[in-house]
Amino acid sequence: MSTEFFIARRYLLAKRKGLFAMVTTFIGVAGVALGVAALIVTLAIMDGFQSDIKKKIIDAQAHVTIYGRMQPRDMAAVRSALGRDGRLAAESPFVMGQAILTFNNRSSGVVVKGFDKAAEFAVNNLKNSLRQGAWWADKPARSAAPELVLGEELAKSLGLWIGDEAVLVSPQGAAAGMGILPKMRKFKVVGLVRTGYYDFDNTMAYCPMGAAGDFFGFAGGANGVGVRLKNIDTAAAAAADLRKALGFSCTVKTYADMNQTLFAALKLEKFVMSLVLALIILVATF
Template sequence: MPFPLFIALRYLRTKRKGLFTMITTVIGVTGVSIGVAALLTTLSVMNGFQADIQKKIVGAQAHVTVYAHMNPAREKKLREAIGAEAEIVATSPFALGQAIVTFGERSTGIVLKGMDPRQEFTVNDLSKSLTAGDWAALRPEIPEGGGKPVPGIVLGEELAKNLGAWIGDTVVLISPQSLSTPMGMIPAMKKFRVAGTLHTGYYEYDSAAAYAELEPTAAFLDTPGGLSGLQARLSDLERSDAVAASLQDRLGWDYRVRSFTELNRTLFAALKLEKAVMFIILALIILVASFNIASNLVLMGNEKLRDIGLLKAMGATPGQIRRIFLWVGSLIGGFGVFLGVLLGLVLCWIIERYPIVELPADIYYLSRVPVSIEAHDVFWVVVCGLALAVLATLYPAYKTAKVDPIEAIHYG
């Protein structure tokens, strides 16, 4: 065992003379423990929210989406490129555009997506999101009074509530694409029959998304080639960025290839920034708590002044004296970090298992706080806690090492 570590352990095991010194040690360990526990719990809760948001987004989006103005040659090239990617397990064509939906006196802007339900459900989990109605009802039906077949449309649950529309109601969609008539240019309009409502758990989709069959949607939006692109599902979601980059290289810049993380870059960047800010703020709490360890070392240095003088007189170098007190501070801080990690893991387990904190589901789309403990977060919390504890011990360690041995023995 190294000499500085041996002496440090002896100092920690020795009964302390001053009650105040003992109190500062307890306060230092407790402060570091609480700071580490708060940091670990906060990061785990934020991980849980991010994982929940990602799950909901992936439930409504494909892992990789390719956008292009289609024609037979481009579609052939696209399908060949997708076929060359072994990690792509399913694809689905789509038509996408913006429109205005009106029902009665209410109207709002929407994102209209045309798709083939059988293929669509192989690239996302929309089939599980339907809360009312039937996807089969998207097929055009002739109204009871006769006339042209009216295609079905599935609305996001919040969108349907805002419009006041329900299954069987007829809504009118207005496209930004204009039609040329003898009376001049007029916007394209088409009737759709509400076939169902869906709840993805992600408000941006539930309040502004609508789904219909591919052909009537492409015709209504006047989509070139009848397609806006293709979506793909991968065998490994974590590979979405790499596969998107590979497809972009194969296809060239006539095509826009986006992974689900790129399509939601702003959201994930905001979550990442928020997590970083919380880490810094809570790390400062650990730093403040570490100053109690520093004050404890100053008091210990005064208490052990005679011992330090004797050690120096026996040949101990200033570097060894410094390392003694660095070891003392590190061991105290390390014990606090250990207790903090243990406390944080217990808190995360309690939050996940028991509904201590209940959230209003109509606002957060969650009834309980999600928790996800990541190994790399635990690692960085431990590293941060230990680093701050050691940082706080540097000044008292260097100050103590400068003591003159004769004065220390005489006045200690």
């Protein structure tokens, strides 16, 4: 006879007879059962919620991201470092910068990310987040304005729709006789994406890597590389190995590093809910 069965039998099959003993036993057992069930259900919901948030972040971000101004020769060194690590599945160079997007007297700060579609879609699930329109053409017309894909919430806030042309303004402009003039360029909106993560959908704008490189002054180069791992659970270890390989010239961050506040809040919320329910179960045992 197991210890668990012995204890359960000892307290459930009380020697006392009568309706009162049966009722009190039933209430005690039901209280503990409901408390345990509530704890299990709550933890399952919190785990599911955390997994859903994590999926939305990973769909729009790489598992590991390397930041640093890189020219073609530096990119070759990065690819060499990535190739030595068997945990890495794919990488995508990008150009990223901050700008102001203006349209019809409305403006909003945005983060512009330029990339090669084939490489980027191998790193994240951004391709499937497209809700309206299309991604930019592989060979756009030379005379046409560069094409831009916006987060759905960002487009709504500015009143933009597919086919509209908006102006990107970079604070890092060119020096002139009257001071530094901001750099401006017209872009055409061709698509809208919705990742389900509001911070991305309200701030991100995507364009071809060449257009972003010309706009931010990284023509022919990149200022970051997104990395996809074969196993996301090895992100922290892979990032540590990349820091050693690349030295101080680059900054390496995992998806968790870039969302520390969110994951810390989810962890704390889960702990507090578990503690409260544990106290409820403790009270129910009496």
